[in-house]
Amino acid sequence: MNEDIKSYTISIYTENNVGLLNRISAIFQRRKINIESLTTSQSEIENVNRFVIVVDITESQAAKIVKQFEKQIEVIRAYYHTEDETIFTESCMFKIKSNLLFEEPQIQNIIKESNTRIVTVNKTFFVLEKSGRRHEIEALRAAFNKFGIMQFVRSGRIAVTKDEMKVSELLEAFKNQ
Secondary structure, eight states, X not given: OOOOOEEEEEEEEEOOOTTHHHHHHHHHHHTTOOEEEEEEEEXXXXXXXXXXXXXXXXXXXXXXXXXXXXXXXXXXXXXXXXXXXXXXXXXXXXXXXXXXXXXXXXXXXXXXXXXXXXXXXXXXXXXXXXXXXXXXXXXXXXXXXXXXXXXXXXXXXXXXXXXXXXXXXXXXXXXXX
């Protein structure tokens, strides 16, 4: 039976130890799976970090990878979810020449229509920030490319599940061990 390849968000709750990122990426590398996005941050529990990794794979691959992660000593728990099971966003920043903000009225329209936030303006450049789905950010990048972008950066995905996950209780129990 052929499985469909879908975008999966893999969440890994871990202790914060040196070298863990290398072991996590090695699991994908051995399976020749490309990481589309990777974000790491503090989780809802003190001293527990969370990796959010986006990959395009089959569900059986996702299940195997999650089991592989849970074999790592520092990994407390790992999960995988489809896009329909999560609420997610990405953020980006654009750095653009300041004169364009005042000389190109179309730029001001793009900023207003896309709900993009101006972070700073000075004589040389201005910086914009936008949060949203990847396709929204890419459309905005295409619009600003016509005028010239000095710098662009996009974050990895951040995500929470739609369903209640009792992960907080699990992590609290881990913390109190």
